[in-house]
Amino acid sequence: MSKMHLDPQRTIERVNATLGRRYRKEQRFRRFGLGAVALGLLFVALMFLNIIGTGYSAFQQTRVLLDINYSEEMIDPEGTRDPAILSSANYAGVIKQALRDRFPGVTSRGDKRELYTLVSSGAALILRQQVMENPGLIGTRASVWVPADDDIDMLVKGHIDRAVPESERRVKDQMVAWVESLEVEGRVAKVFNTTFLTSGDSREPELAGIGGAVMGSLYTLIVTLLLSFPIGVATAVYLEEFAPRNRWTDLVEVNINNLAAVPSIVFGLLGLAVFINFFGLPRSAPLVGGMVLTLMTLPTIIIASRAALKAVPPSIREAALGVGASRMQTVFHHVLPLAMPGMLTGTIIGMAQALGESAPLLMIGMVAFIVDIPGGALDPSTVLPVQIFLWADSPERGFVEKTSAAIMVLLGFLILMNVLAVILRKRFERRW
Amino acid sequence: MLNVTPNSVGSVAPPAGVVGVGFSPTADDSRVISGTVGDIKAADPRMTARNVDVYYGDKQAIKDVSLDIGKNEVIAMIGPSGCGKSTFLRCLNRMNDTIDGCRVEGRIMLDDQDIYDRKMDVVPLRAQVGMVFQKPNPFPKSIYDNVAYGPRIHGLTDNKQELDEIVEQSLIKAGLWDEVKDRLDSSGTGLSGGQQQRLCIARTIAVAPEVILMDEPCSALDPIATARVEELIDELREQYTIAIVTHSMQQAARVSQRTAYFHLGELVEVGKTDDIFTNPSHRLTEDYITGRFG
Ligand SMILES: Nc1ncnc2c1ncn2[C@@H]1O[C@H](COP(=O)(O)OP(=O)(O)O)[C@@H](O)[C@H]1O
Ligand SMILES: [Mg+2]
Numbered sequence: 180m181s182k183m184h185l186d187p188q189r190t191i192e193r194v195n196a197t198l199g200r201r202y203r204k205e206q207r208f209r210r211f212g213l214g215a216v217a218l219g220l221l222f223v224a225l226m227f228l229n230i231i232g233t234g235y236s237a238f239q240q241t242r243v244l245l246d247i248n249y250s251e252e253m254i255d256p257e258g259t260r261d262p263a264i265l266s267s268a269n270y271a272g273v274i275k276q277a278l279r280d281r282f283p284g285v286t287s288r289g290d291k292r293e294l295y296t297l298v299s300s301g302a303a304l305i306l307r308q309q310v311m312e313n314p315g316l317i318g319t320r321a322s323v324w325v326p327a328d329d330d331i332d333m334l335v336k337g338h339i340d341r342a343v344p345e346s347e348r349r350v351k352d353q354m355v356a357w358v359e360s361l362e363v364e365g366r367v368a369k370v371f372n373t374t375f376l377t378s379g380d381s382r383e384p385e386l387a388g389i390g391g392a393v394m395g396s397l398y399t400l401i402v403t404l405l406l407s408f409p410i411g412v413a414t415a416v417y418l419e420e421f422a423p424r425n426r427w428t429d430l431v432e433v434n435i436n437n438l439a440a441v442p443s444i445v446f447g448l449l450g451l452a453v454f455i456n457f458f459g460l461p462r463s464a465p466l467v468g469g470m471v472l473t474l475m476t477l478p479t480i481i482i483a484s485r486a487a488l489k490a491v492p493p494s495i496r497e498a499a500l501g502v503g504a505s506r507m508q509t510v511f512h513h514v515l516p517l518a519m520p521g522m523l524t525g526t527i528i529g530m531a532q533a534l535g536e537s538a539p540l541l542m543i544g545m546v547a548f549i550v551d552i553p554g555g556a557l558d559p560s561t562v563l564p565v566q567i568f569l570w571a572d573s574p575e576r577g578f579v580e581k582t583s584a585a586i587m588v589l590l591g592f593l594i595l596m597n598v599l600a601v602i603l604r605k606r607f608e609r610r611w
Numbered sequence: 612m613l614n615v616t617p618n619s620v621g622s623v624a625p626p627a628g629v630v631g632v633g634f635s636p637t638a639d640d641s642r643v644i645s646g647t648v649g650d651i652k653a654a655d656p657r658m659t660a661r662n663v664d665v666y667y668g669d670k671q672a673i674k675d676v677s678l679d680i681g682k683n684e685v686i687a688m689i690g691p692s693g694c695g696k697s698t699f700l701r702c703l704n705r706m707n708d709t710i711d712g713c714r715v716e717g718r719i720m721l722d723d724q725d726i727y728d729r730k731m732d733v734v735p736l737r738a739q740v741g742m743v744f745q746k747p748n749p750f751p752k753s754i755y756d757n758v759a760y761g762p763r764i765h766g767l768t769d770n771k772q773e774l775d776e777i778v779e780q781s782l783i784k785a786g787l788w789d790e791v792k793d794r795l796d797s798s799g800t801g802l803s804g805g806q807q808q809r810l811c812i813a814r815t816i817a818v819a820p821e822v823i824l825m826d827e828p829c830s831a832l833d834p835i836a837t838a839r840v841e842e843l844i845d846e847l848r849e850q851y852t853i854a855i856v857t858h859s860m861q862q863a864a865r866v867s868q869r870t871a872y873f874h875l876g877e878l879v880e881v882g883k884t885d886d887i888f889t890n891p892s893h894r895l896t897e898d899y900i901t902g903r904f905g
Binding site: 513 | 704706709711734735736737738741742743744746748749750751760761764765811814815817818
């Protein structure tokens with residue numbers, strides 16, 4: 180082999196020769212990256228389009244204007260105005276009367292029964308509430324907007340096509356005709372659906388809401404936060420700042436990291452076996468849900484907190500120890516405050532995970548059909564993702580939009596939490 | 612302990628077998644370390660270290676070092692990187708306790724107390740033996756809180772006025788008062804490097820320690836800031852005992868009264884700074900101060 184000559188001329192020639200190839204490689208790599216990002220964004224966009232496209236109509240509710248006759252003989256024939264009587268009166272009859280009055284041509288039994296299905300069974304509840312609040316209404320007449328039945332709701336929103344033949348449609352021609360005659364009079368309107376946001380679950384899609392699930396999620400998350408944040412932070416601080424490095428702490432560390440990889444449903448089984456069967460805590464309760472989700476989020480919080488503690492420069496610890504602070508003072512006066520933003524970020528991300536979790540909660544009975552809005556952590560309740568699961572499983576057409584709308588609400592909360600985490604990180608980001 | 616190795620300046624030829632490199636400082640007899648040369652004792656010792664060995668795991672970083680740190684003197688510790696200056700300094704207030712696997716043997720006394728005694732508590736020890744680090748490390752808190760932190764945790768003051776007084780006095784002593792008196796509430800990390808280091812010195816003297824240990828306090832500072840800190844060290848000498856590690860021989864010559872030269876974990880030579888720099892006894896010391904290696 181001849182002797183190598185290294186001279187500047189040769190170097191520049193060689194560099195120039197390979198330059199084009201190097202840049203092409205770089206370009207190709209950049210295009211790959213961009214392509215991957217674009218693909219990801221495309222899927223996210225498709226998902227959002229699909230969900231919002233199906234879900235947005237759930238935020239509207241179809242209502243029908245009926246002329247109600249609060250007749251005394253139907254509501255309170257004896258005129259006592261006794262709340263017990265008022266509360267159990269036959270308001271459904273009042274509604275039916277109003278419908279018959281509006282469509283006097285309907286006479287046969289079968290047609291009448293069909294006519295009554297124009298409005299929701301929730302309409303009677305509205306009347307009852309009105310009368311209970313103001314018994315003076317009895318004996319008067321008024322026009323009242325009542326919710327339409329879910330099939331009519333779907334028809335008005337266009338989810339049921341009026342053009343297809345009757346046999347392929349859930350709503351009979353006759354009913355379409357009634358709805359159209361009401362529409363002509365301006366007695367059909369779509370209003371903002373407060374029911375969806377405030378009420379609990381229901382078998383009737385037009386009466387079902389996510390209020391119960393949101394409250395259930397809230398109580399569950401509060402329990403999770405109250406348990407997992409202190410335990411997680413304390414564990415992280417102990418392991419990072421106080422524990423001696425030996426085989427035991429190594430073992431603990433390995434286990435915590437493994438715990439993060441355990442499928443969440445396993446935590447549900449554990450919760451069922453330990454919290455419910457052994458300790459006898461109530462089923463379906465946010466308390467138990469929160470405890471199970473604590474098991475699930477703890478590794479996340481511990482790992483994030485330890486990373487935050489590790490990121491505090493050792494010079495700060497030395498500074499504190501150097502003036503005679505004890506280890507405890509060093510940690511609590513200096514290290515912990517500096518690590519706190521990172522810990523909070525980790526906690527929020529852990530909470531977001533917990534909010535979206537459904538599998539372990541199925542195991543502890545939070546999947547039950549619950550109409551009442553829970554008033555505390557011990558009341559039976561469900562949570563948002565489980566509610567989505569339940570509705571997605573329901574056959575009624577009206578639940579399709581509800582499912583997507585509930586997903587929108589859940590995603591809204593998740594985005595909110597993630598934004599909070601990002602803001603926190605940006606706001607307290609520190610460079611030493 | 613006066614083991615003076617014959618000083619054989621000029622008589623060394625490169626030993627046979629060493630090729631290419633003209634000079635190999637450890638390859639002849641005059642550079643063997645056999646105990647410390649010079650007087651390890653101080654006239655009025657505040658701290659005394661005897662036969663100190665330090666190990667990091669299995670690796671020995673300090674070998675049989677004995678040294679006094681005298682009252683109201685500045686003792687400089689010099690030597691090439693990695694020779695154990697910081698390690699030795701950190702033994703004096705037990706900062707090495709925080710390092711996993713670090714083991715200290717031998718005896719170190721502060722006045723009459725053995726600081727490695729099992730009954731000795733590090734909290735009061737570190738209140739008496741303060742430390743200033745290589746990289747300025749103010750707390751990310753206000754200037755006031757930085758200085759007030761030590762007095763607060765040790766409960767040195769009874770009320771706000773006393774604390775204000777201590778903060779002011781400490782900042783004055785550290786030569787920082789005039790620059791920061793109008794912005795005591797702004798963050799300590801917003802100061803320049805030299806100001807930060809003086810803030811750290813103020814923080815250390817706010818607890819009124821007897822001894823101040825400084826580990827290359829000027830290595831991250833520019834020449835002007837360095838000059839200020841050196842001036843400050845000279846002023847502080849009247850009240851405190853100071854041990855300073857430095858890699859700048861000029862600095863050692865400027866600020867210290869005694870100088871200790873470390874080499875590969877051993878204390879090679881100790882003596883009056885003037886003597887060390889004008890007339891070193893050990894061959895290794897001479898090599899170092901004449902800039903042959905280090
Ligand atoms: N935390 C540590 N763990 C292990 N070895 C260390 C540690 N700190 C220092 N050492 C070793 O001890 C020796 C002395 O280091 P040090 O005291 O920092 O030297 P100097 O301050 O004189 O440059 C070096 O060989 C270094 O590698
Ligand atoms: Mg050092």
